[in-house]
Amino acid sequence: MINLFIVLFGVSMLYMASSSRIMAQINMLKLQGIILCLITLIAHHHANIAGIAFLLLETFVVKAVMIPWFLEKVSKKNNIKRDNNPQFPNFYTLVISTFILFSGFLIANIHSDYMKNISNLYFGISISTIITSFLFIATKKRLLTHVIGFAMLENGIFLLSLSVAKEMPWLVNIGVLLDVFIAVFILGLLIGEIGSIYENPGVCHLCNLKDSESEEDE
Amino acid sequence: MSKFFALDSLNLLFMIILVIVTGAVIVYQGKQDWKYNTIFTLFFLSMTGAIMSSHLGLTWVFVEATTLTSAYLIMQHKTQNSLEATWKYVFLCSIGISLAFVGIILLLIGCDGVNSLAYTDLYTHADKINPFWLKLSFIFILIGFGTKVGLAPVHSWLPDAHAEAPSPVSAMLSATLLNSAFLVILRFYKLMVLAGASHTAKVLLLAMGFLSIFITAVYVYKIANYKRMLAYSSIENMGIIAIGTALGGAAVFAAAMHLVAHSLIKASFFLTSGNVLKIYKTKEVAEVKGIIEQDKFTGWLWVICAMLIVAIPPSPIFISEFIMIKQMIIEHHYILCFLFILLLTMVMFGIMRAVVKTAFGNTNLTEKVKLGFNKYLPQVVLLTAVIGFGLYCPKVIYDLIAGAALWM
Numbered sequence: 001m002i003n004l005f006i007v008l009f010g011v012s013m014l015y016m017a018s019s020s021r022i023m024a025q026i027n028m029l030k031l032q033g034i035i036l037c038l039i040t041l042i043a044h045h046h047a048n049i050a051g052i053a054f055l056l057l058e059t060f061v062v063k064a065v066m067i068p069w070f071l072e073k074v075s076k077k078n079n080i081k082r083d084n085n086p087q088f089p090n091f092y093t094l095v096i097s098t099f100i101l102f103s104g105f106l107i108a109n110i111h112s113d114y115m116k117n118i119s120n121l122y123f124g125i126s127i128s129t130i131i132t133s134f135l136f137i138a139t140k141k142r143l144l145t146h147v148i149g150f151a152m153l154e155n156g157i158f159l160l161s162l163s164v165a166k167e168m169p170w171l172v173n174i175g176v177l178l179d180v181f182i183a184v185f186i187l188g189l190l191i192g193e194i195g196s197i198y199e200n201p202g203v204c205h206l207c208n209l210k211d212s213e214s215e216e217d218e
Numbered sequence: 219m220s221k222f223f224a225l226d227s228l229n230l231l232f233m234i235i236l237v238i239v240t241g242a243v244i245v246y247q248g249k250q251d252w253k254y255n256t257i258f259t260l261f262f263l264s265m266t267g268a269i270m271s272s273h274l275g276l277t278w279v280f281v282e283a284t285t286l287t288s289a290y291l292i293m294q295h296k297t298q299n300s301l302e303a304t305w306k307y308v309f310l311c312s313i314g315i316s317l318a319f320v321g322i323i324l325l326l327i328g329c330d331g332v333n334s335l336a337y338t339d340l341y342t343h344a345d346k347i348n349p350f351w352l353k354l355s356f357i358f359i360l361i362g363f364g365t366k367v368g369l370a371p372v373h374s375w376l377p378d379a380h381a382e383a384p385s386p387v388s389a390m391l392s393a394t395l396l397n398s399a400f401l402v403i404l405r406f407y408k409l410m411v412l413a414g415a416s417h418t419a420k421v422l423l424l425a426m427g428f429l430s431i432f433i434t435a436v437y438v439y440k441i442a443n444y445k446r447m448l449a450y451s452s453i454e455n456m457g458i459i460a461i462g463t464a465l466g467g468a469a470v471f472a473a474a475m476h477l478v479a480h481s482l483i484k485a486s487f488f489l490t491s492g493n494v495l496k497i498y499k500t501k502e503v504a505e506v507k508g509i510i511e512q513d514k515f516t517g518w519l520w521v522i523c524a525m526l527i528v529a530i531p532p533s534p535i536f537i538s539e540f541i542m543i544k545q546m547i548i549e550h551h552y553i554l555c556f557l558f559i560l561l562l563t564m565v566m567f568g569i570m571r572a573v574v575k576t577a578f579g580n581t582n583l584t585e586k587v588k589l590g591f592n593k594y595l596p597q598v599v600l601l602t603a604v605i606g607f608g609l610y611c612p613k614v615i616y617d618l619i620a621g622a623a624l625w626m
């Protein structure tokens with residue numbers, strides 16, 4: 001059952017990488033949040049009530065509801081619907097991400113002493129998600145899609161942390177969650193601020209600061 | 219809470235620097251509105267947390283918190299450029315710090331039999347950690363926290379953020395924030411040494427250190443913006459500290475000494491650049507002429523800061539770099555030594571050329587701008603302390619630095 005969810009998580013990542021519609025990407029983030037919630041509930045069924053409540057808060061409330069809701073709000077407020085003309089055609093991104101996911105499955109099938117402490121499938125898929133989210137950030141042009149890529153990266157890292165049996169102290173977990181949430185929040189607010197200067201906030205506008213500026217003026 | 223926070227001779231040094239520099243910046247910036255003060259305090263507290271925490275996971279939380287709290291301080295003026303710089307800063311540092319978290323998880327995978335990420339537990343059981351996962355983890359930690367430190371090649375946010383932030387904030391970023399992130403690398407480096415994987419760590423630190431100096435030498439050679447020049451100088455100095463740490467022996471003491479001197483000098487330099495910006499209203503080197511004629515105090519502070527930062531005696535930076543060069547010769551790293559001296563000379567030339575161009579000659583402004591007493595006092599105090607430290611090192615300070623070096 002868990003394996004099915006993990007594979008579904010990998011597929012959602014492929015869909016995100018190939019789609020140019022912002023809403024589709026945000027919906028996939030919601031799906032990833034729900035999948036992570038289900039995985040933690042099934043895998044940690046013997047944990048105490050406080051532990052389960054925190055995991056629910058972390059995965060369902062923050063990853064599946066609050067972050068996508070906030071990104072949706074930013075998208076509507078700034079009227080950003082699509083990430084057209086990415087640096088790289090979406091089809092190629094899909095092909096490369098498929099290759100990365102395939103490599104993830106290969107890693108999951110390595111049986112060596114090094115891998116004895118971890119759940120292989122979690123590890124393989126999470127590493128491929130992390131790499132794909134970098135590809136996602138590098139190939140898209142909109143600032144909002146970069147934030148979506150960042151949220152996807154955090155989901156991948158969360159899955160990676162599930163691959164290790166050991167848990168962090170609650171203080172650290174809450175801190176990590178708070179940091180990630182605030183980072184997305186601040187980046188969302190920044191998109192609004194940058195949007196008030198440029199009509200279509202994209203990375204192509206963010207190239208004023210460079211060292212050769214004044215030499216060109218001369 | 220004591221299992222999460224602790225004071226030892228290493229973070230004591232970092233705390234002292236943080237308190238001194240923050241004090242100087244508060245005097246310099248004078249009265250501010252409540253919103254700025256609140257966020258500035260949160261920024262200070264997050265750095266204190268990052269320095270004092272004795273748990274790797276918690277340190278991560280605080281280092282990421284420093285990014286988030288300082289974002290508002292950088293974009294305070296909300297200009298096109300400051301927004302761009304803030305975006306790059308928050309986004310790149312968050313991505314970098316996320317990679318550092320991957321490093322922490324990889325360390326957890328390798329920690330068979332070690333149940334906590336408290337530094338003392340990790341050090342005690344260093345021999346039980348799987349070397350493969352430890353080395354892999356170090357790469358991620360170095361790239362992750364190295365982004366925050368501004369080590370090349372993951373430094374690209376640093377010149378933008380330092381140049382666009384208000385000068386007191388730039389001083390805080392350069393003199394305290396980079397240190398608090400570097401402390402994590404030092405803590406992890408010690409774990410690598412105890413686990414017997416120091417060779418990998420040394421090679422990586424040396425590579426990033428030399429690349430940082432190289433990048434600075436290339437960009438500073440013909441720099442157009444003086445605040446960017448100071449930012450690149452921070453990259454260079456953090457690179458030098460990384461090199462000193464990796465060289466080992468007496469160079470570790472030199473690295474600790476360099477860290478103290480760089481923080482105090484760079485804070486003064488950034489604060490003085492704030493005066494220059496206030497008088498000339500431009501950051502372009504070509505548009506600033508005759509600072510000494512325009513404002514004697516600012517002009518001489520500008521020149522003295524530059525001389526101290528490029529390691530002209532009696533700067534303590536001269537002593538630390540000299541010890542590092544000596545260590546390279548003792549260990550027969552002649553090529554590294556040659557490269558080190560060459561790159562430092564190039565950086566020295568670049569910085570001094572810009573400073574001489576702007577400080578001397580006739581001013582290009584017609585009216586005088588009067589600055590308050592608090593715009594000079596912090597720099598005078600910091601620079602006096604640095605010069606005194608370069609001429610004579612009291613036993614208390616020597617013990618403090620030697621104590622920190624023992625932990626590195």
